[in-house]
Amino acid sequence: MNPTIRETRPEDKPFIEEMAGLTWGGGDYLARVFDEWLGDNFYVLELDGKVIGTAKLTLLPGKVGWLxxxxxxxxxxxxxxxxxLHSFMLDLGKKLAQKGRIxxxxxxxxxxxxxxxxxxxxxxxxVKAKFFVFGARTDSFEPEEPEKVEPSMSDLTLGLIPVGWRFVRRSEEALEWIRKNAEVYDLNGFRFLVSKKGTxxxxxxxxxxxxxxxxPAMAWVSGERGRESFDVMLTSGVKPLLPGxxxxxxxxxxxxxEPNVLVFRKKLK
Structure with a gap:
């Protein structure tokens, strides 16, 4: 039987949980976001009645289709x-571009x-941008509780802002998106953001x-979310600071x- 690509259904969850358990040492996030992604340009590849692949397109500020x-x-x-799957998502992107959505x-x-x-x-x-992602152990720091704050444009100091593994360009639209999808914390005047469900x-x-x-404040948030480790995303400009x-x-x-995260872009219009 030929493979088919279709929209994800609720009954696909066990298959995706199985795949997530076999990806990145069981650390894949797909099982955690399944319910959130369902019905929102989330597709599966099915072969002989079994889901063997997935792909997602998320609409981001600036008319970006994020794969x-x-x-x-x-x-x-x-x-x-x-x-x-990649070809299918490219075709989907072209259709959305023709409708003026991305x-x-x-x-x-x-x-x-x-x-x-x-x-x-x-x-x-x-490649349009490069970043470093670092890991850290939550128990490596003495946790210190930060204050959750409402972000403003002055907080968005980067032109391209990582929100987890999604990246948005600095704009008023991006600020509103960040307010809905991330949390910003302050500790003694120093601020950082994190997606609402990630670390x-x-x-x-x-x-x-x-x-x-x-x-220590990041470790506190990580601990509150039940994680033994967390990651920190930094611009490629920190390369001289690697030893420190x-x-x-x-x-x-x-x-x-060298930077270990690559951000790719393909213009459609």
Whole structure:
């Protein structure tokens, strides 16, 4: 039987939970966001009655169609199913562009995800930004409770703002989106944001001293969300600070001196 791509249904959840349990050592977030994504441009690849892949398009500020959640079950990789899903999402993006809903497709990926990078380059995407993502152990810091605050434009100090593994460009529209999808915290005048359900933090002021001050507050939020570890997303400009960042208790998932998160973009109009 030929594989088919269709919208996700509630009964697909067990299949996706199985895939999530086999991805990233069981740390995949797809199972956690399944109910939230259901019915919102969330698709599955089905083969012989079994869901073996997923893909998602999320509308972001600036008429961006954000591609995420592209997965193929480990037992079915290497057979072209990832490319099939990627092509389907490109066609979906073109249809949305024709309706005036988006003007570009974007996505972010880890620098070692060679298959995704190769597919992107072959289909007209180019790298528009690079970031570092660092890991940290929650119990490496003495937690300190921060204050939750309402963000303003003055808090958005970056041109491209990471919100978890989604990235939005600084604008009033992006500010409203952040207010709905993220939380901003303040500790002694230092601020950071984090998506409402994740633990990938973005400092809104970057420097060794400010990060050192914020990490205990990030650890507090991580602990409140029941996580043993958390991540910190930083601009590529921190490259000269790598030794100091590691002394603060941050670590890279894979040893590298170059940014390990790539943000791709393909203009559609």
């Amino acid at each position: 995420e959640g592209l997965r193929v079950h480990p037992n079915y990789r290497g057979r072209g199913y990832g490319r099939l 003007e570009a497709l974007e996505f972010a990926t880890y620098f070692l995800n060679r298959e995704s990078i190769s597919m992107a380059e072959k289909t007209g995407f180019s 990938t933090f973005t400092p809104l002021d970057v420097g060794l001293a400010t990060l050192k001050a914020m990490l 960042l590691k002394r603060l208790g941050l670590y890279l998932w894979d040893e590298t001196d």
